[in-house]
Amino acid sequence: MEHNGQQVGRPRDSRVDEAITAAVQELLSEVGYAGLTVAAVAERAGIGKASIYRRYATKHEMIFAAIIHGEVLEVPPDTGSLLEDLTALARVIVGHLSNPAAAGALMSLLGEIAADPTLAERFTTTFVEPERAGNAELLERAVRRGELERLPDMDLFHAMFGGTVLSWLFISHHDPHDLPERLARFACAALRSTAHQPLPSN
Amino acid sequence: MEHNGQQVGRPRDSRVDEAITAAVQELLSEVGYAGLTVAAVAERAGIGKASIYRRYATKHEMIFAAIIHGEVLEVPPDTGSLLEDLTALARVIVGHLSNPAAAGALMSLLGEIAADPTLAERFTTTFVEPERAGNAELLERAVRRGELERLPDMDLFHAMFGGTVLSWLFISHHDPHDLPERLARFACAALRSTAHQPLPSN
DNA sequence: ACCCTTTCGAGACTGCAGTTTCGAAACTAT
DNA sequence: ATAGTTTCGAAACTGCAGTCTCGAAAGGGT
Structure with a gap:
């Protein structure tokens, strides 16, 4: 035996x-x-x-x-400011997605994933969940810091932040140069606004 | 001849x-x-x-x-409210992207596009530009209505709105059921906020 | 030592799907 | 009519994913 x-x-x-x-x-x-x-x-x-x-x-x-392989999406260090934290986060994402080789590969992979539940499952646990957790950690810092009253709709925020970068690069094909600053400012404004009026329509 | x-x-x-x-x-x-x-x-x-x-x-x-084929992404009719217009817009996008067949096709196509400039050009003029124009039209209504002081960063807004839906469906694989409402509320809050403080950091 | 199992590189084989070729047909111009 | 051009459907061509087999090697169990 x-x-x-x-x-x-x-x-x-x-x-x-x-x-x-x-x-x-x-x-x-x-x-x-x-x-x-x-x-x-x-x-x-x-x-x-x-x-x-x-x-x-x-x-x-x-x-x-x-x-x-070794592509751990690490959370950028605490800068002491939500705006700057978000800018750094956007820069990390842009950096990962700007590699033209990985770019096409990722999109093709997403195409495969749409037709292969097994691959989708693995993709989620390997990529999506950790990244979402990283986003949450970054926002929790802002809550502890007092910049936000509470955590926002994390599912939505996560899809929004990464999805914006994705669309910017691969659908609009815009220059990623100043995307981090613009996106961070937009997201920051939205977060502060929604946190103060979490359920405005009900 | x-x-x-x-x-x-x-x-x-x-x-x-x-x-x-x-x-x-x-x-x-x-x-x-x-x-x-x-x-x-x-x-x-x-x-x-x-x-x-x-x-x-x-x-x-x-x-x-x-x-x-005949998939003109039409702008939803004026509801008289930015929030409801955005909700309707999100519903249109979700509707188009929820077809599981089109889903995989679009992502695979984006993979091709990343490596084929000709295809990318055609995709942009056929899809991206009209959709961006539609988004702009919807926001201009809000400006005329007085709900917004000015148009936001349209490149960013367009990438954000569509990109969020894309990520929500094909990366997070969440249920699109209540996405339109959540996204519209988020976007609405962000727009009102950024419009009032367009350049907060400079 | 001797078996048993598994991995190794190499290469042949199979099946399928994207792409190209081919002869016939359809149409215009002279 | 006849020549020239383009499209038509059918079938052949090509290339690759995926499988399998081979003999050799690397371990562990007894």
């Missing part, structure tokens, strides 16, 4: 995992999402395709894993 | 165009974006695949054309 959770058989070579994610990231920036082939990834990584499919069920999952 | 703008050669059969868009729309709602194949479209339309590729450079363009 086996001793504990130890696996029998030859253990996986962690360098293979790294080689795969590295190859995907490289090729993603070279040929883009649409031009990326599993065979090319295997060749670039110096491994067999079987080693890829032993880890990921589909090509999309492989790319997904490579994209999120 | 040719007489006027008349084309020489066999004229295109307009029924082919209609058959294509109809087949795409049907199949899109039956099998979704990922499951849609050009062969299936051709078969359903009773035509050859060449007739499709003579009209559209890629499968994505074909789907894009079928989706936007």
Whole structure:
């Protein structure tokens, strides 16, 4: 019998995992999402395709894993001001989404996600939830600081903040240069306003 | 020589165009974006695949054309209230984006657009510009009505409003049921606030 | 030592879907 | 009529995702 959770058989070579994610990231920036082939990834990584499919069920999952590799969306440090905190947050998001390779990949991935509940689930727990929590943490700081009376509609705020950046970059195709300042000012004004009149219509 | 703008050669059969868009729309709602194949479209339309590729450079363009077929994003009628106008606008957007078929198609298309400037250009003039103009018209009504002192940062507002719906549906995967009311209330508060203190930090 | 299991790289194989080619048909101009 | 051009549907072509097999290697259990 086996001793504990130890696996029998030859253990996986962690360098293979790294080689795969590295190859995907490289090729993603070279040929883009649409031009990326599993065979090319295997060749670039110096491994067999079987080693890829032993880890990921589909090509999309492989790319997904490579994209999120170490992509922890960290909350910017406390600046002491809600406006500046939001500006910093917007800058982080813009920074992550400005990488043109990851950009197209993310959108294509969202297309896949719309048709694949499993992938959607993973995407939510990996990306959406942590980011939402980060947003909440940032706003809680403002509440503790006294800048806001209470937390706003967090679901809405989260969708609004990230969604605005997304739309700005990939739908409007505007220059992200001064987006952080403009968005932060807008969001800040909205937050202060809604916090004081939380349910104006009822 | 040719007489006027008349084309020489066999004229295109307009029924082919209609058959294509109809087949795409049907199949899109039956099998979704990922499951849609050009062969299936051709078969359903009773035509050859060449007739499709003579009209559209890629499968994505074909789907894009079928989706936007007659999909003019109309501005909701004047309700006499900014809040209700925004609610109606949000409902229109949610309505358009709630079709699960169009959902995946739009996101996949955005992925294509990120790597195809030609497609991006067409998408902008066909979708983005008219929608932005519609948003502006709705806000101008509020200004004329006296609810707002001036138009806000329209680039930002447009990205915010549509982007929030997009993120809400396709990233957060929340129920769109009460989104229009919540978004409209949020946007309304923000607009009134920013309009009264347009440049608070300078 | 000897088995058993699993991973490894390599490559062949399969099935499908996007794209192109082809001969026939439809139309205009001369 | 005839030539030239373009569209038509059918079928062939191409390329890739995904699967499978192979012999070798790396572990652990007994």
